[in-house]
Amino acid sequence: MRTVTVGLGARAYPIHIGEGLLARADLILPHLPQRKVSVITNSTVAALYLDKFSAALRGAGVEIVPVVLPDGEEHKNWQTLNAIFDALLSNRCERKSAIIALGGGVVGDLAGFAAASYQRGVPFIQVPTTLLAQVDSSVGGKTAINHPLGKNMIGAFYQPRMVLADTAMLDTLPARELSAGLAEVIKYGLIMDLPFLGWLEANIGKLNERDPAALAYAVTRSCENKAAVVAADERETGERALLNLGHTFGHAIETGLGFGTWLHGEAVAAGTMLAARLSERMGLLTHAEVRRMADLFVRAGLPVEAPSLGQDRYLELMGHDKKVENGKLRLVLLQSLGKAYMTSDFDLRDLREVLAGTAAHV
Amino acid sequence: MRTVTVGLGARAYPIHIGEGLLARADLILPHLPQRKVSVITNSTVAALYLDKFSAALRGAGVEIVPVVLPDGEEHKNWQTLNAIFDALLSNRCERKSAIIALGGGVVGDLAGFAAASYQRGVPFIQVPTTLLAQVDSSVGGKTAINHPLGKNMIGAFYQPRMVLADTAMLDTLPARELSAGLAEVIKYGLIMDLPFLGWLEANIGKLNERDPAALAYAVTRSCENKAAVVAADERETGERALLNLGHTFGHAIETGLGFGTWLHGEAVAAGTMLAARLSERMGLLTHAEVRRMADLFVRAGLPVEAPSLGQDRYLELMGHDKKVENGKLRLVLLQSLGKAYMTSDFDLRDLREVLAGTAAHV
Numbered sequence: 001m002r003t004v005t006v007g008l009g010a011r012a013y014p015i016h017i018g019e020g021l022l023a024r025a026d027l028i029l030p031h032l033p034q035r036k037v038s039v040i041t042n043s044t045v046a047a048l049y050l051d052k053f054s055a056a057l058r059g060a061g062v063e064i065v066p067v068v069l070p071d072g073e074e075h076k077n078w079q080t081l082n083a084i085f086d087a088l089l090s091n092r093c094e095r096k097s098a099i100i101a102l103g104g105g106v107v108g109d110l111a112g113f114a115a116a117s118y119q120r121g122v123p124f125i126q127v128p129t130t131l132l133a134q135v136d137s138s139v140g141g142k143t144a145i146n147h148p149l150g151k152n153m154i155g156a157f158y159q160p161r162m163v164l165a166d167t168a169m170l171d172t173l174p175a176r177e178l179s180a181g182l183a184e185v186i187k188y189g190l191i192m193d194l195p196f197l198g199w200l201e202a203n204i205g206k207l208n209e210r211d212p213a214a215l216a217y218a219v220t221r222s223c224e225n226k227a228a229v230v231a232a233d234e235r236e237t238g239e240r241a242l243l244n245l246g247h248t249f250g251h252a253i254e255t256g257l258g259f260g261t262w263l264h265g266e267a268v269a270a271g272t273m274l275a276a277r278l279s280e281r282m283g284l285l286t287h288a289e290v291r292r293m294a295d296l297f298v299r300a301g302l303p304v305e306a307p308s309l310g311q312d313r314y315l316e317l318m319g320h321d322k323k324v325e326n327g328k329l330r331l332v333l334l335q336s337l338g339k340a341y342m343t344s345d346f347d348l349r350d351l352r353e354v355l356a357g358t359a360a361h362v
Numbered sequence: 363m364r365t366v367t368v369g370l371g372a373r374a375y376p377i378h379i380g381e382g383l384l385a386r387a388d389l390i391l392p393h394l395p396q397r398k399v400s401v402i403t404n405s406t407v408a409a410l411y412l413d414k415f416s417a418a419l420r421g422a423g424v425e426i427v428p429v430v431l432p433d434g435e436e437h438k439n440w441q442t443l444n445a446i447f448d449a450l451l452s453n454r455c456e457r458k459s460a461i462i463a464l465g466g467g468v469v470g471d472l473a474g475f476a477a478a479s480y481q482r483g484v485p486f487i488q489v490p491t492t493l494l495a496q497v498d499s500s501v502g503g504k505t506a507i508n509h510p511l512g513k514n515m516i517g518a519f520y521q522p523r524m525v526l527a528d529t530a531m532l533d534t535l536p537a538r539e540l541s542a543g544l545a546e547v548i549k550y551g552l553i554m555d556l557p558f559l560g561w562l563e564a565n566i567g568k569l570n571e572r573d574p575a576a577l578a579y580a581v582t583r584s585c586e587n588k589a590a591v592v593a594a595d596e597r598e599t600g601e602r603a604l605l606n607l608g609h610t611f612g613h614a615i616e617t618g619l620g621f622g623t624w625l626h627g628e629a630v631a632a633g634t635m636l637a638a639r640l641s642e643r644m645g646l647l648t649h650a651e652v653r654r655m656a657d658l659f660v661r662a663g664l665p666v667e668a669p670s671l672g673q674d675r676y677l678e679l680m681g682h683d684k685k686v687e688n689g690k691l692r693l694v695l696l697q698s699l700g701k702a703y704m705t706s707d708f709d710l711r712d713l714r715e716v717l718a719g720t721a722a723h724v
Contacts (some may be wrong), residue, residue, distance in 0.1 A: 033686075049610075078440060085515070085516055086509075086511075089509060089512060089682060090511065092682070092689070094689075095685075095686075095687070096688075098689060116518065117479075117516045117518060118516060119515060119516075120506065120517045120519050120597075120684075121518070121519065121597070142482065144482065147447055149425060149451040149452065152482075153480070154453060154479045154480060154481075155479060155482045156479060156483070156518065174454040190471075235482075235483070297635065320451060320454070320456065322456075322457055322482075323395075324454070324456050324457075325456060326456075327459070
């Protein structure tokens, strides 16, 4: 087991990473103020892991209130959130009853926002079951639901008390979900960790084959990068925004196609390629570097061409981005491989060209 | 103008209290990170004050996005909250666009929770228009919506950047609303400020007649008391719970009768009398003291008899209270006039007697 700490002073918390941690109730117990918890999961994860996880906690004398949600990004909305509140209230969960998210990014975001809001805040623990959740969404306290007009528009910054990432659970992950998680892993290399990008290029085959040591390393290195950024800028007043490379484009893709059509990681990969092409137009990246990025995404099983929603629709959707300031779009672009920056200083014609002609560029 | 400060370190904020402050855009401007704000209000308040308030801000170059909600506690739910999010998104309000609550407790709670959640948190300002909001709900950062199973069950602790209490607005307040606000004013006297209780008994006539000096004093003294409690215990881990005298009973009344049937302050008054009668049964208050309390509430135009929902229904509703811990109800009771405490150490038979036989006690 490896442990990464998110350094947030009195609210610092551990990310435990390792095989078989799901059964380690001893790691969870110290973070429970009360021996009653609600475990929020989805139907897919419940079938695989809910019994095992619950048994471990029950064995330690913990009463479990299971809440099983439908699976998929299209359910990350108010209706599902309300179903959680209904379950918590009718089962008389209290202010000291912790909420545990057992699932991927959608479950974590929903359960986290429920934990932030139920009785104005209850203890929260993340048990991420997908690669994407283990390397990104379970760490850092961003919780949210979607709105028809925009992704993650309603939510809270609400940190968990611990994150328990059992890498053995990645064995049951569908290939498409594994790829989606790799999009966020590759992101860390691109924005801040060039050596890691090199490691990923050398080891993408092992990751695709789910080599346990390679996965454990990728998860740990990703969490170390994320923890450092979150500790420095918890509420995204500055550098944390760099973690959103490809996300302004990606959220537009997810919202434009309808939530759940593309997986978040798929939209991020294609969106990152759009950001890369804009960076190329601005003379920041060479064509060879953009190709290098595309090669890695393709090897990870990810799309590098964004769907053609139309330039105007893209711009309209991107105009709802949380980074918009005084009506001006701000984008995370690449200054070089391994170094991202945020800017509103780009030429709209360049952006339109990128949105118009993706197919020609790779 | 008097100013009370809520001492929360880097998040400390002022409560400005005085006549005619509604037009003082100069007091608001320093707290706006951007010259675009959303003003959330209800149809009743909008008819009286929205134009005047908007004009003052527009005169200072601020773009206003007005959001007018239906009036009443029965609308403090997620449907109305969603209507706010729809308006904010379709008008492209950003992370730095502040939200201003112009209204009473319902508007403040809704707008505050919207501010806490929209884009994971935007700047928030309270302009309370009712006595209840000026003396209690606009101060301290509690925001929430109701759930069919319980009052204020979903929300956030989210502090405003300033509170602007224009006491001249109390002139247009319906008498019933004025009385409801007095319930929370009297509460401060009962839980922590015996001299203020004496002042209220001497000046209740002036308050009923809306004597400006008396109202200004009552608002200021109430805010001073609340600010001291909030500064010491922002997230209600201890003494802040004492502000909930009468509220466990009161919330049961509001939920049991249906939100909006009784005003919150009315339910608090009747609920406080139930707490007083339980305190009397436990030998903490004399019968004369309980009568003294009832006299003051009656003179303030408030109910002192709770509706008969039935003992079991009361206990069921009270079991959803946020102060319940390990299934055990905790109540705020009076140790003496001017001193409240929280306890789970009471006899259920005494509580049942109080719930069963209110009419006999005063």
